[in-house]
Amino acid sequence: MSITRDDVAHLARLSRIALTDAELDHLAPQLDQIISAVAQVQEVAADGIPPTSHATGLTNVFREDEPRPCLTAEEALDQAPAVDLQRFRVPRILGTEE
Amino acid sequence: MTAVTDRYEPVIGLETHVELGTRTKMFCGCTTVFGGEPNSQVCPVCLGLPGSLPVVNKLSIEYTIKIGLALNCSIASWCRFARKNYFYPDMPKNFQISQYDEPLCVDGYLDVQVEGKTIRVGIERVHLEEDTGKSLHVGGATGRIHGADYSLVDYNRAGIPLVEIVTKPVDGTGALAPVVAKAYVTELRDLLRSLNVSDVRMEEGSMRCDVNTSLSPAGSGVWGTRTETKNVNSLRSVERAVRSEMDRQATVLDAGERIVQETRHFHEDSGTTTSGRSKEEAQDYRYFPEPDLVPVAPAADWVEQIRATLPEAPALRRARLKAEWALSDLDMAALTNADALDLVEATVAAGATPADARKWWLGELARRANEAQLELTALKITPAQVARVTALVTAGTLNDSLARQTLDAVLAGEGEPDEVVAAKGLAVVSDDGALTAAVADAIAANPDAVASIQAGKMGAIGVLVGAVMKATRGKADPARVRALIQERIG
């Protein structure tokens, strides 16, 4: 299994990181090396072994449907890069209206 | 031009999102009340601030299990939340906590009635996820997303629990496909309303539909490429969207072209769909189990407790009431279309006859609601008050005209029916002494009519009855007045 520069460019787009060409040149071989190393997990005979997503073994951790205090709008917006009409102002959004 | 369904067999599928009516959000204690000031119903969790963590609202799980049970689903004995990863500014964490390959409820069905036939719509899954914030697109020519200069985001809705109900593909319905789609969503809405888990208002967006449509050449048995139509936000639109997409796809296929698998948007005004962004790269949501949450493993006895709280299914209830009230299909349809079933049932429970309850709700009160542009359920009158008015009519205390005046006063907030009748002196005048005097006056004032009556033209009695009613300001019982006049002249 190896990873190409194009693969890394695709992954960077998927991760919303505008990597420079120089970074792509540098990262692609490093990632290839890392991926070859981590691919060792595939050597392990693990048929029928359940995956562990969590070591605690906890289930059913819930809260009751009881309201708690919210932040004020002022607190919520305080650290925003841009604010307008008590809303987070963000650059124009391309794409579908959800 | 032959019908589309002569050449093609439509297959539809529906994904319905329903905001649950919990008091707090899915993963934090922020209130879900509709219509707060922008960004005033947010906290570190639903804003996705660094370090914040989700904790599941127990009631949202309970509601989802309830929906699953009502849709005849199996409830998972163990399942997990998963992260659906994609970037979008209205989603604070840039992943949505959802469920992927382990939904809470699977494999159920909902029966719907279309043109006297029962169609069983299979339910693939019911799962729980969180809603996103809302964006306002500013600037540009249209104010819509395309061409906007920037957007303003309000996260009050971010994190509201959202149940997604996905049908199995529905085929074999032919030309009825659009009607089946609408009937399914209507039935689902009624079911959810009866469960009291959501206010299911499509206009306010607490219930939203995506409609999948594909066509396959008739008899081919091979399913065509499907499109997903979003933004279908009324019952009427569900039907129109399927119809429009069937027509569009047929035109494309007739021309020998291929259907593109894509998201399309429905436009309420034109009744047509347009293509959404064609995805240059296929979405890769990179689902994985949400590591900030632990698995949900509903105990069997909990599920049974929830099952025990299920109300009668709407279809069964309609059948029962139709029989109890001796209604025709048409009468029943009128009641359900007017959303008056609950009101009439409650009015009957409060003592009215089914016929009287229907008459007032579908007649006078429906007209008032229509004038005020309100839902029938939003009128400021209770079924008990309506029942009381019908009782007063039955007792002869009110006639229809007085009853209408009484309802007006109740609607205007002037009090209970009895208080209004007393305060305004609306009761029928049944004191023969007072009536006798009014009859005498009318006879004295209308000699021509008296002469006509005496000449055998009984129709002229109406003139005298009218004069008495006018004199008593409508409070007399017209039948009694007619009898008194006949006694005097007869």
Place this chain on the structure above:
Amino acid sequence: MDLTRSTAAELCGLLNAKQVSAREVAQAHLDRIAAVDDKVHAFLHVAADDALAQAEEIDSRRAAGEALPALAGVPVAVKDVFVTKGMPTTCGSRILEGWRPPYDSTIAERLKANGAIILGKTNMDEFAMGSSTENSAYGPTHNPWDLSKIPGGSSGGSSAAVAAYEAPLATGSDTGGSIRQPAAVCGIVGTKPTYGGSSRYGVIAFASSLDTPGPFGRTVLDTALLHEAMSGHDPMDSTSIDAPVPPVVEAARQADVSGMRIGVVTELSGDGYQPGVMRRFAEAVEVLEHLGAKVTEVSCPHFKYALPAYYLIAPSECSSNLARFDAMRYGLRVGDDGRLDAEEVMSLTREQGFGAEVKRRIILGTYALSSGYYDAYYGKAQQVRTLIIRDFDAAFGQVDVLVSPATPTTAFGIGERADDPMAMYLADLCTIPSDLAGNAAISVPCGLADEDSLPVGFQVMAPAMADDRLYRVGAAVEAAFTARWGQPLLNNAKGLGE
């Protein structure tokens, strides 16, 4: 008397006896920071005014005769991964430069409730990704033993602050070894509590299923004091365990290992382990045997796959956890000129706001979770995780605790492994298994390696929620060695020329 040389336990005694004021203690540490931190660079933010105000409040409460909590007036340094209300919180990243959070992490709240005085925020590898603190966007931290060496990471600011007497206690977070490895290479004590034993609410997530906040101290007892103060169930963290905190302070005071069954992990030795590290480790094992412990060798065959499994699981989770840093609601925003769209602004901001290692791991994790690769990478790594847990379960069926070196080598030079990720990743070889299993582990100093006279850490691992065992063993090792050396090991640290 130099208050900065006192342990936290000693400071508690002095404060309770009103022999010193909290203000004096805080001032002494602030003075120490002012004197040495330009060399060590342990702190990203020093909260001098807040610290003094908090200390004065403690003093006035004490003067009023109020019963005060355990750590009242004791200074603590807080790793910048912990969200602190109104106090800059950067997580070592440029993308969060200047962020002042509107809320407190549960642990910051608990420290305050316990009367601890927060001195400031310590340096770290960006988003806790690293083993050297070189990945901080704000420059590296230097090891007080030798300023040209790394202080470990990612909690290197905290370990260096404690080793340089800038704070008696510090908090850290351990995802792959980020508490134990810096403790080891700085010659101090650091614990990774049981996963779920200490709250993650307000700890900026790197890998959610692994991240575990924990304490640093110069002594085992001090570390236990902080462990107890910062731990316990938190309803804001769904993965928090609803059970009493194990009796760690009591265990640290007992320091008794007689009759304890101790297992030496076969797989955590051999190639790549510095001989001096192995010699000090072997001596520590002998000491325990001498103190009455029964030592056996235990094999954990799947530990050799822990590192690759970790480097799939942690980057996968991080690729998702770090998606929220998108320039929309807080933090850095780059390129918003009215022309670029949101996606472009996000991509530019993340390009400029994240450092090389963070980008490397996000891309690696994005790859491991991609459709078509999930089963082969993330899925497989999660199965390996199960096998590692089974190795531990089998081992803990035979012994009470497992032991190993905390790190394969002593502190390496700043810059030495900076652009060799695979070499850097090896620093966590011994610590990762406990993170994957979610159990508890500690590193305590066990001497200096002969080759370089740099500290060596002795790791003790215990089953989940048996954190007290770490302190029994740790305190026994500490007592025996301190007696042998005639002074605390840290007295040999000469990096600051003292």
